[in-house]
Amino acid sequence: MEKRQALIFLPVLAVASFLVKISGSSSFRPVLTGPDLAFSGPRVVFRCVASNVSPPVVYELIKDGRVRIGRNRDFQGGQVASFPIKVTAASEGSYHCRATAGGTTEISNSIKLRVVTPPSYTRVTSEPFPPVAYEGSRMALSCDAERGSNLSYSWFFNRKEITSSTSLPFHFVENKLLVERVTPEYAGNYSCTAWSSVNEIKRISSSTEVQVTIKVYVSKPEISFSVHKEGTSYHGNVTCWSTRGSPPVNLYLLLDGKEVDSVTAAQTPAAWFLVVVVPELDMGEARCRVKTENQDLTSEPVNLEFQLEEM
Ligand SMILES: *[C@@H]1O[C@H](CO)[C@@H](O)[C@H](O)[C@H]1NC(C)=O
Ligand SMILES: *[C@@H]1O[C@H](CO)[C@@H](O)[C@H](O)[C@H]1NC(C)=O
Ligand SMILES: *[C@@H]1O[C@H](CO)[C@@H](O)[C@H](O)[C@H]1NC(C)=O
Numbered sequence: 216m217e218k219r220q221a222l223i224f225l226p227v228l229a230v231a232s233f234l235v236k237i238s239g240s241s242s243f244r245p246v247l248t249g250p251d252l253a254f255s256g257p258r259v260v261f262r263c264v265a266s267n268v269s270p271p272v273v274y275e276l277i278k279d280g281r282v283r284i285g286r287n288r289d290f291q292g293g294q295v296a297s298f299p300i301k302v303t304a305a306s307e308g309s310y311h312c313r314a315t316a317g318g319t320t321e322i323s324n325s326i327k328l329r330v331v332t333p334p335s336y337t338r339v340t341s342e343p344f345p346p347v348a349y350e351g352s353r354m355a356l357s358c359d360a361e362r363g364s365n366l367s368y369s370w371f372f373n374r375k376e377i378t379s380s381t382s383l384p385f386h387f388v389e390n391k392l393l394v395e396r397v398t399p400e401y402a403g404n405y406s407c408t409a410w411s412s413v414n415e416i417k418r419i420s421s422s423t424e425v426q427v428t429i430k431v432y433v434s435k436p437e438i439s440f441s442v443h444k445e446g447t448s449y450h451g452n453v454t455c456w457s458t459r460g461s462p463p464v465n466l467y468l469l470l471d472g473k474e475v476d477s478v479t480a481a482q483t484p485a486a487w488f489l490v491v492v493v494p495e496l497d498m499g500e501a502r503c504r505v506k507t508e509n510q511d512l513t514s515e516p517v518n519l520e521f522q523l524e525e526m
Contacts, residue, residue, distance in 0.1 A: 243266065246324065247311055247323040247324055249326050252329050253306075253330055253331070258299045263298070271288055272289040272292070273287070273316070274296035275314075277310065278309070307328060333418035335361055336360065337359065337361075337407065338359055338422045338423065339407055339422045346427040347427075347430060349397075349429070352397060353395055353397070355391055358407035371408075372403055373403045383400055402429040405424065406423065407421075408422070432459075432460060436514040438515065439454045440453050449492050449494060449521075450489055451490040451491070455488070455503030456484060464507050466486040467506070469502040495520075497519070500517070
């Protein structure tokens with residue numbers, strides 16, 4: 216019973232599909248192809264074609280439903296109309312094509328083009344600036360590209376890319392590289408690249424290197440006193456040093472609280488001072504003082520006296 220009914224319906228369906236074909240030939244559907252994502256700079260091509268239409272056909276590329284970008288004629292039929300456009304940031308928008316033939320105009324599908332601007336003139340800026348940070352302080356480096364959209368960033372420390380498996384901890388926040396508390400290990404050369412990609416094609420802009428210096432706070436200075444004989448006179452040698460601390464530092468010799476000599480130590484936080492000494496005479500109490508731009512520390516005192524039998 217079921218089968219018989221299906222057979223009766225079959226001719227009816229055939230007629231229906233025939234009717235659709237006839238009406239389809241009178242209205243044609245142009246098809247637009249082209250990119251939906253492109254770098255600004257190079258050319259891209261939109262192409263439009265309508266099939267089953269008698270020439271001549273006029274094709275127009277329309278942007279955002281209003282602006283005509285180009286116009287092309289096909290006198291032979293079946294020819295693809297090409298619309299090359301040079302991509303700029305202003306090319307972003309929605310495109311469709313319009314085909315006119317035999318007094319009928321038909322509209323194609325639309326393509327939404329998004330434009331990615333490649334990065335350029337990338338550089339690293341630092342906070343603090345200049346890039347000199349004290350141990351324990353915060354450091355923030357920014358990767359700034361003068362131009363570019365949809366950018367991603369990569370960072371390099373002494374020419375090696377910083378990744379999550381880099382032994383020193385770093386934080387990445389947008390275009391920034393952050394360290395909450397720097398230690399001397401963070402001293403070195405940093406650079407970055409900004410990049411954007413379109414369909415697996417990467418455009419990269421690299422910065423130059425920025426040399427970061429990490430300063431170590433000086434420790435309380437130590438003092439020592441020694442005497443040596445020169446001819447008939449004696450010279451005392453007061454040596455001052457901090458076991459840690461970044462140069463340059465200023466070292467001062469204080470005698471009974473008064474500054475009598477000073478030295479700027481550029482290599483290591485240490486210096487020595489020569490003092491004339493007279494045996495058996497107490498020449499006072501010496502101390503060392505070490506000063507940097509943000510520290511001022513004084514050593515324990517040492518008495519500048521010696522007995523001849525000690526020599
Ligand atoms: C660019 O990034 C924005 C925000 O992250 C996103 O909405 C947009 O789709 C991206 N554009 C492209 C072309 O990838
Ligand atoms: C960093 O760069 C400077 C100058 O180019 C160079 O003298 C120094 O050796 C570099 N430091 C490291 C750790 O590569
Ligand atoms: C003073 O002592 C330091 C070490 O304590 C030494 O390096 C320096 O050469 C001495 N200076 C003189 C003139 O002997």
